[in-house]
Every structure is written in structure tokens, then in C-alpha cells.
Amino acid sequence: MPDERVLSGIGVTPRVGVGTARWHRPEIELSDPPAPETVDPEAERSRFETARDRAREAIERERDRAEERVGAEEAAVFDAHRQFLDDPQISEGVESALGDGLPAEHAVQRTFDRFVEQFAGMEGRMAERADDLRDLRDRLLRILTDATTTDLAAVPEGTVLLAERLTPSDTAALDPERVAGVAVQTGGRTSHAAIFARALALPAVVGVGDALSDVPEGAAVLVDGEAGEVVVDPGENRRASADESAGASVREGRVTTTDGRAVEVAANVGRPVEVDPAVERGADGIGLYRTEFLFLDRDAPPDEAEQMAAYRSALAAFPEGRVVCRTLDVGGDKPIPYLDLPESENPFLGERGIRRSLGPDADLFETQLRALLRAGAESGDDGGGEDADDETGAALGDLAVMLPMVSRIEEVESVLAVLESVASDLDSAGVPYAMPEFGVMVETPAAATLAGDLAERVDFLSIGTNDLTQYVMAASRGDERVAALHDPLYPAVLRTIRQTTRAADGTDCWVGMCGEMAGDPALTELLIGLGLDELSASVVTVPDVKARVSETDSEAARALAERALAAETVAEVREIVGIE
Numbered sequence: 247m248p249d250e251r252v253l254s255g256i257g258v259t260p261r262v263g264v265g266t267a268r269w270h271r272p273e274i275e276l277s278d279p280p281a282p283e284t285v286d287p288e289a290e291r292s293r294f295e296t297a298r299d300r301a302r303e304a305i306e307r308e309r310d311r312a313e314e315r316v317g318a319e320e321a322a323v324f325d326a327h328r329q330f331l332d333d334p335q336i337s338e339g340v341e342s343a344l345g346d347g348l349p350a351e352h353a354v355q356r357t358f359d360r361f362v363e364q365f366a367g368m369e370g371r372m373a374e375r376a377d378d379l380r381d382l383r384d385r386l387l388r389i390l391t392d393a394t395t396t397d398l399a400a401v402p403e404g405t406v407l408l409a410e411r412l413t414p415s416d417t418a419a420l421d422p423e424r425v426a427g428v429a430v431q432t433g434g435r436t437s438h439a440a441i442f443a444r445a446l447a448l449p450a451v452v453g454v455g456d457a458l459s460d461v462p463e464g465a466a467v468l469v470d471g472e473a474g475e476v477v478v479d480p481g482e483n484r485r486a487s488a489d490e491s492a493g494a495s496v497r498e499g500r501v502t503t504t505d506g507r508a509v510e511v512a513a514n515v516g517r518p519v520e521v522d523p524a525v526e527r528g529a530d531g532i533g534l535y536r537t538e539f540l541f542l543d544r545d546a547p548p549d550e551a552e553q554m555a556a557y558r559s560a561l562a563a564f565p566e567g568r569v570v571c572r573t574l575d576v577g578g579d580k581p582i583p584y585l586d587l588p589e590s591e592n593p594f595l596g597e598r599g600i601r602r603s604l605g606p607d608a609d610l611f612e613t614q615l616r617a618l619l620r621a622g623a624e625s626g627d628d629g630g631g632e633d634a635d636d637e638t639g640a641a642l643g644d645l646a647v648m649l650p651m652v653s654r655i656e657e658v659e660s661v662l663a664v665l666e667s668v669a670s671d672l673d674s675a676g677v678p679y680a681m682p683e684f685g686v687m688v689e690t691p692a693a694a695t696l697a698g699d700l701a702e703r704v705d706f707l708s709i710g711t712n713d714l715t716q717y718v719m720a721a722s723r724g725d726e727r728v729a730a731l732h733d734p735l736y737p738a739v740l741r742t743i744r745q746t747t748r749a750a751d752g753t754d755c756w757v758g759m760c761g762e763m764a765g766d767p768a769l770t771e772l773l774i775g776l777g778l779d780e781l782s783a784s785v786v787t788v789p790d791v792k793a794r795v796s797e798t799d800s801e802a803a804r805a806l807a808e809r810a811l812a813a814e815t816v817a818e819v820r821e822i823v824g825i826e
């Protein structure tokens with residue numbers, strides 16, 4: 247058996263892939279420039295201009311392609327490339343190098359290298375600009391030297407792509423059908439490579455460092471995006487784990503248990519770019535759209551038309567399904583600078599979620615509800631602006647609105663009143679809208695205790711086990727010292743879940759789960775036994791959860807849940823469920 251070699255980095259997608267190493271080395275080595283007197287500056291200027299035009303066209307093409315595959319937000323990086331291409335300082339730098347008698351390719355290299363050095367010495371986002379400049383420099387050099395490079399869209403199936411760095415254009419070109427994994431020497435969790443890899447559900451490890459450069463072309467390599475490991479010459483055991491992680495194949499359409507009980511398997515998404523991968527991985531709909539992501543990383547909130555366009559395109563992606571939009575959930579771990587959230591002694595117990603929407607963010611909340619009600623209208627309302635969705639008129643799925651951090655019946659009553667008033671304003675203005683399904687998250691012990699009263703007022707409850715566990719166990723989500731307590735398999739949490747589903751038994755109110763627990767296929771049978779009607783999972787695990795649902799017998803699941811509910815310790819629960 248060959249010796250395994252394990253390199254560590256930062257795992258960015260919870261998947262394991264194995265395949266054959268293939269290096270992507272786009273850097274171009276130029277030989278020394280010829281003597282200046284032998285160079286014709288006019289001819290070189292014209293070569294540079296032609297190369298710049300060709301680069302501009304290619305950037306446009308790649309931008310469109312990236313937008314189609316991974317979304318407008320990620321594709322926006324190509325706009326930065328286009329701006330650099332026409333940046334006067336760069337043009338001046340190239341002009342001055344041509345004036346010094348350098349050929350076009352050397353002029354490009356000298357100019358860009360200076361800017362790369364400047365940006366690389368800065369912090370944060372500015373440092374990322376250095377990558378954009380390298381990307382653009384190499385593109386121009388490839389054109390000027392007629393260099394042939396790997397066509398990343400056409401690598402052989404089963405390729406594990408290795409690179410010193412992956413530029414946005416490289417990553418956007420990757421074909422998930424062909425690429426078994428990606429390992430990159432540089433980059434962090436929020437690097438472009440990581441973001442694209444996640445959006446495409448590719449196993450990926452970034453920030454592996456120089457050790458990666460010793461991996462030979464053609465070696466067998468396993469990429470463990472969960473553990474953050476790159477394993478060269480993996481042994482049989484490792485390969486078996488990759489096979490397991492390759493997971494179930496995508497299943498279109500609804501699944502039922504072996505005895506015919508329908509369980510909806512939806513996906514959790516945070517940004518428009520994640521919607522298409524959810525469709526591709528066979529989700530029945532969106533069980534949690536974390537709409538606060540539409541409000542992050544910007545200077546002002548999205549207006550009604552922009553929000554409406556985002557909601558409508560999610561609805562159009564699931565014409566047969568349901569899209570559950572959670573209203574703005576800020577505060578706690580999700581600050582938004584322009585909202586000027588006050589310091590809180592304990593933000594998780596402070597003014598967050600619905601508490602803000604019915605308080606200081608009332609105007610934003612009303613705008614969001616207007617956008618949601620209008621988004622659900624059959625067709626014909628295009629949001630009234632150029633930001634509006636061009637899917638207008640397409641078949642749309644069913645919209646549902648869900649409230650975060652509910653702990654009082656009064657909150658639900660107040661929101662119902664706001665909904666009525668928004669609907670009546672739209673009515674009077676003759677604006678088309680549709681009343682959505684209406685539900686609340688059960689993420690506070692108070693909501694679980696009141697589940698029966700809530701169920702009388704809403705169409706659905708969705709259990710957010712991430713927060714529910716934090717509040718039931720009094721163990722902060724982000725505090726490593728109490729991480730072991732943050733486990734939904736503790737009997738207190740399991741019984742709170744059952745309390746919630748039981749409260750809705752026999753009513754028209756359905757009960758789903760959108761916390762991370764719902765996405766763990768090892769717990770699917772238990773959750774069916776606990777009475778969940780819907781499971782909303784991370785996009786990558788949707789096929790595995792669907793597969794588990796269709797292997798489950800509801801009677802056996804109920805018996806399993808009864809045993810787990812009778813257990814007194816987490817260790818007993820784990821043993822009963824059959825996990826370590």
C-alpha cells in the first residue's frame with residue numbers, strides 16, 4: 247500500500263472527492279527583453295491595444311457565463327477586471343514602459359507587477375485586488391505570447407485541480423461534472439476560490455501552502471473539504487470515505503417513506519446565487535431563505551423592487567415548490583452597519599429578529615413585506631423598475647413568510663395586523679399581490695412552549711435547531727468552550743422538538759425543521775419519527791437526506807424516536823440513533 251501523505255489547509259465545502267492531480271500553472275515566464283533599439287514602439291503599442299481589446303471581449307464573455315452559472319454577485323468581480331483594464335494609471339504605466347523600449351508583454355508585466363506589489367501589501371479586500379490584477383496580467387500575457395493554457399472547462403473527468411492560486415475566471419470555468427476536487431496553495435475561507443467552490447458544491451481545500459507544490463502531476467489525490475485535508479496516495483479506507491461522501495445521486499421530485507408518508511426536503515439558502523445549485527441538487531423548494539444576506543455587505547438596504555426581484559427569481563426557480571422567506575433576522579451574530587445596532591450586553595438575548603422588525607426596523611419590515619406580497623403575485627407586476635426580475639410572467643412556486651425569534655403570541659398578532667395593512671395599501675393602490683403562507687420559527691424555548699397556541703394562528707412552524715439548542719442548553723453557538731453542549735441530541739432539545747411537533751398534531755399547521763440538524767442524513771429517520779413534515783438542509787446534503795427519507799419506514803422511525811425521547815443522556819441518544 248503506498249504511504250499516504252496528508253497536507254492541511256482550510257476546508258471550504260463539506261465534501262470529499264478523489265481523483266488524479268492536474269496542475270493549473272497559468273503563469274507565463276518571459277525571456278529577457280531584446281535591446282530597446284531593436285523594438286518598434288508603435289508596433290508594440292498596437293499589439294498592446296489589440297491584446298487589450300481581446301481581453302475586454304473575453305472578460306465580457308466570462309462575466310456572462312459566471313453570472314449564468316453562479317450568479318450576478320460573484321460575476322461582479324469581472325467588472326473590477328474591466329475597470330483595471332481601462333484604468334488610466336495602468337495605461338500610463340504601460341505607455342511609459344513602451345517608451346523605455348520594452349516589448350508589449352514586458353511592458354505589461356512591469357506595470358502590473360508594480361501594482362500587484364502595492365495591493366498585496368494592503369489589508370483585507372484591497373489585498374484581494376492583487377489577485378484580480380494577477381489574473382488580468384496573465385490574461386494579457388497569454389494573449390500577447392499566444393500561450394496555450396489548460397482549458398479548465400474541459401479537464402478530464404475525475405480531475406483534482408491543484409493550483410498556486412485560482413482566479414475568479416479560473417474557478418467560474420470549472421465544470422463540477424469533471425472536477426473531483428480543488429486544492430489551492432493560497433486563499434482563505436472567503437477567497438473567491440472558496441466562494442465559487444461552495445456555490446458549485448465542489449470538494450475544496452484552500453490555503454494549503456507551499457507543501458502542495460510537491461504533489462506530482464498525475465498523483466492520486468483525495469480532497470477532504472470537511473477536514474481541510476489533501477491526501478496524496480490515499481489508502482483504501484480513505485477512498486471508501488470519499489465514496490460515502492460522494493453521497494446519494496440527485497433525486498428530482500418528491501420523496502416518501504417506504505410506507506408512503508410524504509416528507510418535503512427543501513434547501514437552506516442565503517443568497518440568490520445559491521438558488522440554482524439548490525434546484526440542481528433536487529431540493530423540493532427553499533425551506534429557509536435567510537433574507538438578511540440580501541442586506542449585508544452594502545451601504546443601504548435593498549429597496550422594494552430589488553427585494554422583489556430576488557424573491558421572484560427564487561419562486562421562478564421552484565415553480566412546483568415552496569419558497570420560505572424568513573424576514574430580516576438581524577442583531578445577535580448578524581450585525582448590519584447601516585442599521586446602527588446598539589451595543590448589547592448579550593446580543594443573542596437582545597433586540598434581534600422580530601423584536602427589531604416590530605421596533606426600530608418597522609419601516610424596513612413593511613418594505614420587506616410589501617416586496618414579499620408583491621413577489622408572490624401571479625404575474626404582470628414587474629416591480630416597476632429596471633432592477634425588476636425579468637422572469638416576470640414565468641410560473642412561480644408558492645411563497646411563504648416566516649418570522650425569526652418569536653417568543654410571544656403578541657408578536658404574531660402584531661405581524662398579522664401589519665400584513666393586513668400592507669395588503670390593504672396594495673389593494674387600494676391596485677398593485678397585484680398574493681397573501682403568502684405564514685409561519686414562525688421555533689427557536690426559543692418560549693415558542694416551543696407556546697407551539698399549540700402558535701399553531702392555531704399560523705400555517706407552519708419551522709424548528710431552528712441552531713438557536714433552539716443554544717437557548718435550551720444555555721450554550722452560546724459561537725463559544726468553543728461550550729461547543730460540546732451545543733448538540734441537538736441532548737434529551738432536553740429532543741424533547742423540546744417533540745413538544746413542538748406534538749402541539750401541532752391534528753391541526754392544519756405543518757412542522758418543518760431548518761436548523762443544521764435537518765441536513766444530517768444520519769438523523770433523518772429520527773426526525774421523521776419525531777413528526778417533522780419538512781426538512782430543510784444545506785444544499786450539499788439534500789440528495790442524501792432525500793435518499794434516507796425514501797429508505798425509512800415511519801413506524802420504525804416512530805419507535806426509534808420513542809426510545810431516543812426516553813433516553814436521559816446524550817450518549818444514550820447517540821447509541822440509540824447509531825452514531826458515534
Ligand SMILES: C=C(OP(=O)(O)O)C(=O)O
Pocket residue numbers: 534536689709710711712713714760761762
Ligand atoms: C436556521 C437557523 O437560523 P440561523 O440562520 O440563525 O442559523 C437556526 O437557528 O436553526
